[in-house]
Amino acid sequence: MQTITDHRGLVDALGGNTAVANALTDCTPVRVGQWKISNRIPPEYWQEIIAAAHSKGLDQITSDWLVATLRPRSNSSAQDAAA
Numbered sequence: 001m002q003t004i005t006d007h008r009g010l011v012d013a014l015g016g017n018t019a020v021a022n023a024l025t026d027c028t029p030v031r032v033g034q035w036k037i038s039n040r041i042p043p044e045y046w047q048e049i050i051a052a053a054h055s056k057g058l059d060q061i062t063s064d065w066l067v068a069t070l071r072p073r074s075n076s077s078a079q080d081a082a083a
Contacts, residue, residue, distance in 0.1 A: 004058070010049070017036070024048045039071045
């Protein structure tokens with residue numbers, strides 16, 4: 001089994017954009033695609049993502065794993081203000 005190292009890889013391991021969107025409440029494949037581009041699954045979807053992962057035998061996916069692999073949002077205005 002391939003090691004999942006980031007949120008993008010998790011989406012792929014769960015079957016891709018459409019499969020993940022179908023496993024979630026009120027989510028579209030386009031939105032999941034945006035998560036892949038940013039490599040960041042929003043925390044409000046984590047509970048359902050964890051359940052989907054566990055249903056596929058990916059028991060290593062937990063809230064701790066999601067936090068540890070969460071890519072921070074870039075915030076250019078905060079960076080500009082700090083300069």
